[in-house]
Amino acid sequence: METYGILWCDKSSGCENPDSGVGIYAADPDAYNVFADVLHPVIKDYHKVSELKHPSPDFGDINNLGFDNLDPSNEYIVSTRVRVGRSHDSYGFPPVLDKEQRLSMEQKSREALESLTGELAGKYHPLLGMDKTTQQQLTDDHFLFNDHDRFLKTCGGYDDWPYGRGIFFNNNKDFLVWVNEEDHLRLISMQKGGNLGEVYKRLVTAIKEMEKKLTFAHHPKFGYLTFCPSNLGTTLRASVHIKIPKLAAEPNFKEVCDKWNLQARGIHGEHTESVGGVYDISNKRRLGLSEIEAVQEMRRGVEEIIRLEKSLNNKGGWFSCKFPFFKK
Numbered sequence: 001m002e003t004y005g006i007l008w009c010d011k012s013s014g015c016e017n018p019d020s021g022v023g024i025y026a027a028d029p030d031a032y033n034v035f036a037d038v039l040h041p042v043i044k045d046y047h048k049v050s051e052l053k054h055p056s057p058d059f060g061d062i063n064n065l066g067f068d069n070l071d072p073s074n075e076y077i078v079s080t081r082v083r084v085g086r087s088h089d090s091y092g093f094p095p096v097l098d099k100e101q102r103l104s105m106e107q108k109s110r111e112a113l114e115s116l117t118g119e120l121a122g123k124y125h126p127l128l129g130m131d132k133t134t135q136q137q138l139t140d141d142h143f144l145f146n147d148h149d150r151f152l153k154t155c156g157g158y159d160d161w162p163y164g165r166g167i168f169f170n171n172n173k174d175f176l177v178w179v180n181e182e183d184h185l186r187l188i189s190m191q192k193g194g195n196l197g198e199v200y201k202r203l204v205t206a207i208k209e210m211e212k213k214l215t216f217a218h219h220p221k222f223g224y225l226t227f228c229p230s231n232l233g234t235t236l237r238a239s240v241h242i243k244i245p246k247l248a249a250e251p252n253f254k255e256v257c258d259k260w261n262l263q264a265r266g267i268h269g270e271h272t273e274s275v276g277g278v279y280d281i282s283n284k285r286r287l288g289l290s291e292i293e294a295v296q297e298m299r300r301g302v303e304e305i306i307r308l309e310k311s312l313n314n315k316g317g318w319f320s321c322k323f324p325f326f327k328k
């Protein structure tokens with residue numbers, strides 16, 4: 001299938017959701033060139049970069065990362081997850097696909113995924129025909145996506161739902177792939193606890209294997225191309241679910257996150273609230289830095305968040321820990 005460069009306007013997600021972070025979507029990979037006049041300023045503004053450039057992929061030396069478990073005492077981090085988005089270079093994005101295209105793309109992805117071996121080997125589970133109990137359990141375990149995002153809904157992201165959608169996971173359920181949720185593919189590595197090293201290494205191994213089997217849309221200025229301009233570049237979001245009730249209650253919590261280029265979300269996905277002082281903390285920057293830099297940025301920030309929560313626990317208050325967020 002050829003792609004032409006389409007900008008998605010007739011299902012005006014940004015107008016219907018004025019609180020959108022971006023509010024405009026590319027409807028196929030070529031849109032990033034064809035609609036440069038509209039998209040490029042939006043990308044610069046969203047990613048807070050003065051120049052549109054992105055380095056070549058660099059995942060670092062996964063056998064010498066220099067970090068592993070960010071919370072060896074197991075007190076703060078509930079789970080760790082790193083994901084990237086990938087788009088087949090020969091298909092449009094959700095609003096311009098028809099049911100046949102979604103199904104043929106699903107088949108292509110499924111064949112590649114089910115040919116993975118070793119610790120990545122697993123099975124694809126289409127959403128079509130999945131029983132409600134299984135679906136609910138996978139959702140409760142934070143593995144599966146749903147069709148509840150109003151931003152995605154108003155830009156055609158759920159057209160033909162659930163056709164062409166599904167999830168792949170390996171036997172350990174620590175490597176998962178979302179097929180045709182927002183992006184053609186979301187590769188996810190996750191596990192309980194704080195071992196970012198293990199999670200990241202598994203993900204990088206999977207990305208490299210998948211790149212041998214499929215060709216993904218990539219752009220010299222924007223890195224890996226995705227449906228939403230917010231996810232370009234590394235497309236990488238490294239997150240922890242972390243118990244920080246004290247720090248999160250401080251008035252400067254957002255300031256701390258901003259200082260370390262972190263984003264805080266609720267634990268049921270973007271635009272949800274925190275439950276019981278547990279937050280989803282992840283790297284905010286995706287464009288203009290390499291994959292290993294993005295992960296290191298998240299690691300440094302999470303280490304600092306733990307340090308601050310600890311000092312609030314020990315000393316009983318924000319002011320008594322002497323504005324620790326200014327620590328270098």
Ligand SMILES: Nc1ncnc2c1ncn2[C@@H]1O[C@H](COP(=O)(O)OP(=O)(O)OP(=O)(O)O)[C@@H](O)[C@H]1O
Pocket residue numbers: 079080081083142143144182190237239240241265267268269270280
């Ligand atoms: N560190 C984590 N541990 C366990 N589950 C997580 C973690 N981070 C995210 N999740 C789960 O992943 C699912 C998807 O979350 P969410 O939509 O916020 O992020 P995403 O997949 O990175 O996509 P996007 O940024 O496009 O929204 C949710 O069920 C969320 O609870």
